[in-house]
Amino acid sequence: MGASVVVENVRKAWSATSEAGEGAVSEALAGVSFSLEPGDFVALLGPSGCGKSTLLNLLGALDRPTSGRILVDGHDLALLSDAGRDLYRRRTAATVFQFFNLLPTMTSLENVALPLLLDDVPPAEADERAAAALGEVGLPEKAGAFPWQLSGGQMQRVAVARALVVRPALLLADEPTGNLDSRSGARVLDLVSDLVAGRGVTIVLATHSNEAAARATRVLRLRDGLLEA
Template sequence: MSDSPFLVVSHLVKHYADDRVGYTALRDVSFSIQAGEFVAVRGPSGCGKSTLLHVLGAMDRPTTGEVLLAGRRLDRLSDVELAVVRRRQVGFVFQAFNLLPTLTAVENVALPLTLDGIAVAAANKRAGEALGEVGLAARRDHYPSQLSGGEMQRVAIARAVAIRPDLVIADEPTGSLDSGNGTRVLELLSDLNRTRGLTIVMATHSADAAAFAERTLQLADGCLVESNETQPLDAPV
């Protein structure tokens, strides 16, 4: 990979149009992220964190501005091309886990792989390995209703990484978990960042969660107000 940043956002504006009222959720946001960085996005409720993550993850388009992911301009892609980026390049982890209740853990993890054309046996093998990486090999045949919240989120992380994404987007991944399970999920994301070089962008309300990231982007009212290195966890206060 070249030295140019892996993810570049330039003058990003997102306006939600509505019949009666419009709302500008992102106003001229610019930043860049290097491959292998773990970045937290913080700011008050409604400041635009999820909106930004949706645009970075090819789930939504900017109104104006540029988004360059691994050398490709997302803002110029067709709907079909964006769907391929979502399927192959971006792993998503959501606050509410978003597992399918009628599928087992291993089937949930294998689903995006089979949807992308990988044969079922190979997809199941890779899904089993991903579950092993998140410490859930023994739960592979459990349904979501038979898993704890922390375990469900670890299955969701396995699903996100099993596609071998360029980028993992995590929107409040600990928002539905108690602090112990939340810490385990954050440690797991941090491990995947360090050992596999995964680039992670994580929205969070929590300063404790943001401390796991190397850098924090702070949003306020749709504007980027601060971008700085996160203090190491063991730094003196």
């Protein structure tokens, strides 16, 4: 089941670069509000630097807003304890990144099983679920392969399996096809739209790709840290 998400007037400021002058503050997000129903599939569009990754990192509780609130299934992410935030990152929100972020010394199976092992799932069960997830993304025969033995498209499918294996309620995808040729990208988008959306998972997909946006059920456009109407 997907998560409901409420984002209320969220701002994120970074302290100044020297270029901007001492004491200046730049706002990556300048007051963003929207809500998502369980199962919404949102494409987050906007030019480079508009705040897409910043917003995804806040939704994933990898970072905190400067002000404003984010509620996931009614829980304010800012009020989670450290342990609660760990559980949220492990069980509720899963992220797929542009550059895959697979661990290079681990096989596909080990990469996919890792989030389960970190969550104290018994190793035999973790391996079984990881193997099933690799089957779902069409890579059962790559279980023993290391990332360097895979193409970019295959690495991203392993990363999708790693996100799915925890049965997340919220999938955050940060330009997941940005580093892939169009055919591999389309395959990854098929998985996200059929496999992930088919389970009612709430999806926020940051992208520059019109093809990716076309699969979404909603589009949010960011410009200079604000949502366009």
